[in-house]
Amino acid sequence: MAKVLMKGNEAVGAAAIQAGCKFFFGYPITPQSELPEYMSRELPKHGGVFLQAESEIAAINMVYGAAGAGARVMTGSSSPGVSLKQEGISYIAGAELPCVIVNMVRGGPGLGSIQPAQSDYFQATKGGGHGDYHLVVLAPDSIQETVDLVVEGFDIADQYRNPVMILGDGMIGQMMEPVEFKQPPKRKLPPKDWATTGTKNSNGERRIINSLYIEAADCEELNIRLQKKYREIEKNEIKYENFDTEGADIILTAYGTTSRIVKNAIKRLKKEGIKAGMIRPITLWPFPYDIYQETAQYSAKAFLTVEMSAGQMVEDVRLGVNGQKPVYFYGRTGGMIPTPTAIVEEVKKILGGVK
Structure with a gap:
């Protein structure tokens, strides 16, 4: 068609x-x-x-x-x-x-x-x-x-x-x-x-x-x-996308159109030698907690949630990770949109401070 x-x-x-x-x-x-x-x-x-x-x-x-x-x-x-x-x-x-x-x-x-x-x-x-x-x-x-x-x-x-x-x-x-x-x-x-x-x-x-x-x-x-x-x-009915998470140093989470901006940031990070992946929840309820529990057991040092809000989904990500790794948040509010450049800088800042 x-x-x-x-x-x-x-x-x-x-x-x-x-x-x-x-x-x-x-x-x-x-x-x-x-x-x-x-x-x-x-x-x-x-x-x-x-x-x-x-x-x-x-x-x-x-x-x-x-x-x-x-x-x-x-x-x-x-x-x-x-x-x-x-x-x-x-x-x-x-x-x-x-x-x-x-x-x-x-x-x-x-x-x-x-x-x-x-x-x-x-x-x-x-x-x-x-x-x-x-x-x-x-x-x-x-x-x-x-x-x-x-x-x-x-x-x-x-x-x-x-x-x-x-x-x-x-x-x-x-x-x-x-x-x-x-x-x-x-x-x-x-x-x-x-x-x-x-x-x-x-x-x-x-x-x-x-x-x-x-x-x-x-x-x-x-x-x-x-x-x-x-x-x-x-x-x-749980649905999610798993994007380049295998072997990643940091796992980002985003949904909706924000996830497309995050994918752009991940590609830029890859060019700089930084391994980053993303979990994109497609069902926000029911939320895919299990994939976070599973992914947190592997190589990732930290998780970063990116949202066009003051930080709402980050609570569900923290529940999924369940304390196994630190979970950070970056967001813009009021109708402002995160940029790939800002996300890249946030990732570098996090990885620079995580042991």
């Missing part, structure tokens, strides 16, 4: 349509506004419905309704807008409804900047709303991977009856790259006999979607079921 040059936000919409998305509810906010614009134009051509809600809060509750009826549904926003959606996201997780949520992260806190950032990591991976729940969080590093993960994200959501978040940033949303719309591997997905379609399920029971449990014992039963599901996701 021929490749097509597309902007990231528009490629997200095209991938969602390919995956069978039939409803998009959203609200424009920079730097993801091209996504609802694209869906408003293209989704109706494929038998779908686009609706610009009156607010982000309304949009996420419309997602709840469509997902509860068994439809494939998506919403998209950027950092402040995703904050407004958090109560609804918790409801969706508690009701065990599949959907895909896109966050093209921008600098914060508050209204912040409209430049790319990664400072929503905690919000995405630790549960930005209330209660013990998790989203599956996928972090692409290119437009091609974004397309692939959006399509797979709908399948993951349906397989586990769980919301999936695509965590991008302003660069992923705004840059243009050639992409190919490939047929993804087919998953065996369970029937949606829980969906509220106005009929009873195969056991003759009424179909009820709910996240309200007045009795504590009933609510605990829900939480036990959710935690069992999360352990299953952790067992089956």
